[in-house]
Amino acid sequence: MSIETPAAKAGPFAHEPVSIPRTMGLVMLALLPATLFGIVQFGWPALYLFVATILAAILAEAASLRVAGKPVRPYLMDGSAILTGWLLAMTLPPWAPWWIGAVGSLLAIVVAKQVFGGIGQNLFNPAMVARVALLITFPLEMTSFTVPTPLFSAHAPGLLESLAITFGVQGFDAFSGATVLGHVRTELGQGHALSAILPEVFGSVSGAVGTVAGSMGETSALLLLGGGIFLIYKRIISWHIPVTMMGTIAVLATVMHLVDPEHYTGPYYHLVSGATLLGAFFIATDLVTSPVTRLGQIIFAAGCGLLVYVIRTWAGYPEGVAFAVLLMNACTPLIDHYVKPRVYGRDRRGQPIEYADDAEVQS
Amino acid sequence: MKLFKIRGGVHPDDRKQLAAGQAIESLPMPALLHIPLQQHIGAPASPAVRRGQRVAKGDLLAQGQGVISAPVHAPTSGRIMGVGSYPAHHASGLSVPTITLQPDGEDRWADHIQGVEDPFALEPEEVAARVAKAGVVGMGGATFPAAVKLNLRKRYRIHTLVINGAECEPYLTCDDRLMRERADSVIDGIRIMAHALGVERIIVAIENNKPEAQAAMAVAAADDSRIRIARLPTRYPMGSEKHLVQTLTGRETPARGLTADIGVVVHNPATAFAVHEALRFGYPLVSRVVTVTGGAIAQPRNLRVLLGTKVQDLLDHCGGFRVDPERLISGGPMMGQPLPSTRVPMVKGSNGVLALTVEETNEREPMPCIRCGSCVQACPCGLVPLEMAAHTRVGDLEGAVGLGLMDCISCGSCAYACPGHIPLVQFFNYAKGEMAARGRAKQKQAETKRLAEQRTARMEAIKQAKREAMAKRKREMAAKKKAEAEKKAAAEAQGGQEGQTDRPVRSASETEA
Ligand code: SF4
Ligand code: SF4
8 A cells, every 4th residue: 555644643552551740740659758757857847848849839830831821731730840849849958948949949940941941841950950049049048957856856846836937037046957968078178087077977877767967858868769769660760870870979989988088988978968869869860851861871870970979079069969960961962962772774873784694686 | 492682662561362362253244345456565456357247256356567566356256346446444544446346145266266286396486476466465464465575585595484473563363363273274374485485494483472373383383394483572563574583583684674685584474374375275365364352342353354344344243332432443553553434445454453442542632752761762773752753843854864764663662652642653654754755756856857858868869860861961962963063064075965953952950849
């Protein structure tokens, strides 16, 4: 049959049971344990901030869609805005005022996502854009961390008190505490040796479980790891980015630690501290802003890992996941341009494969 | 046997259990048959019967035209009701030249139908000629004339015949049933084809979701040491010719080439069966096995149907619809085409009629691409579907071609896996069709130019010829004159003879065609 192109619907007429809302939903499900842990550990203010951030993200998304003249419902229902707000909230100091979350969401949704053309079009990870912008603009609010004050524990602020923390102007100096990364960094800066610093702030158990000061959703390495493995199992993400990124950090940390154990912390410390796990499983793996080929993902993740280590160790900030991911996001188009799978029946240069022994018999 | 890995692919729910348990049964004789003249790739056949003529089963209805073509035969005995046009078995539903036959109910074979005692005693050319005469085409859906493939040995060094029993499309079970129920006939057809191709290596490849077929074929092939059964992992698109060959031999077919380039010819079990029937009994291809299935079909079945039977007749025999189908498809769900209506006739390449429910098709409104890369991982051809689609979307078809559009086999793995439910294959089909149209337009332009140039050249040649003729004549005249003058001079010298006058020479260049 001389088949002309069917303008009609083409196959396939079966579809894997996947959809964008499902993808986003599963990521949120994977984030849930670490999130709940964060809320329990940091109390009501953390919950308020979490809710405020996500609400702001939803509102910003709806408003942008309306302005752009796109249908609001289907796009809002895809879950991407909620996820962006969620991820942003995870990276904020848990007792930050509500407007930090709100401004962050606005930046993430409007500036980092919708201005680029909406879902799928953004070059940079919206949550990380917002985090970095906030960090630069509001350094004080973004670096005021609290020691864990679990819900219903003796000293934890109550419902109303917490409202004052999140929505008021009340400070919370009584509870303030530095993150492990920040503390170690400061102490190292003052010329102390690691053997003197580490024992008092870093325990291998507390670091893994997450009963330390830190961003709302970043402290529990174990729960994040569990969530990440769940995502790999569900095939939402593949192992390539998280394993490569963590592997790169671990290798660098090991090498430097071996060279000078008094000034360079070991791999375990780097893996469980700060945003390493959240970054490796949930941020760097962001589908939109990471390369689409496996090899590209490996290159991308190795770059992320390298930058994270370099920033943490030698640059001006104690934590570098957000910067690292953004820098590598900028490389994604380049990576995708140069790293492509080999086309079936062609060699790497795109020429048809030739086999010496199967020459055509001349007719 | 050792198998090689191919990249990409997907694992759709095969849903074969719906029809796999149903033995092949013959559909009762339909009231009318609509037999399209083109049921194959290549030139359409030209009608060899008139309206009102009586034909016996197996009589020639239309003669193949040219090298790549196939004849069409009467699926049963009866009377020709017309040679006209009728909606095609194709998504467009356009009308195509079709012969309408009213069966007389006798189903009487023509007297001239005769098989060969020993096909292996025939010359390979003779086998291919008989296969061609029987109108056998690739019955896996590609409908490429089978004889042309059997003759590839003339141009390529063929060493292996692969029988593609992968049947990797979900739902379809017609090849499965055929291999289970008619294993001996299929193997016989395979051996005849191997004889025609002159190959000593035969691989029958069957996916692991058809253990009964694997077993039946292994038993049937037991006493031929050349035949090996390959047990393929269940994965789509394992049945893509080039990927199947790669799985079996580890070699990729060069881009834009044929599997024959690497010495392999691939045929389908149903084609082998048709070859067996054509050689042993002289039966032309007038019927085939079709799987009628899907969640919306009341009783899924495998039917042997006469070519030209209306889809509606098949559906009726299967108890009609259980629920209203969301989609009616010809072929498998991955690469099949929507059927424009149930009036259209079954053709040589139709291996399935699927009526799918909403749950089965799982269609959704397309969303923007989220660059998840699922399509990249799914593509068995190493393409980056999201980029090809993005270029096509903005009309940059050359860009899409540069990314490998023409290497896309339209298998649908990418679209199947896309969480955004983006109709990727639709984009690619559109782009390919558009590029083909542009190619044709360009070719037409070139052709027009060539014709114009030829005409100018012809004119020039005529002028040249005329000029030469004129010059010749002038020369002759001059010679004559000179001779005459000499004569005259001689005559005058001899004393006062009569002179000749010159005739005027007409300009030849004025008489232009
Ligand atoms: S349809 Fe084309 S692009 Fe999509 S998976 Fe198949 S070969 Fe690749
Ligand atoms: S599978 Fe769909 S959404 Fe994912 S990258 Fe491909 S086209 Fe985009």
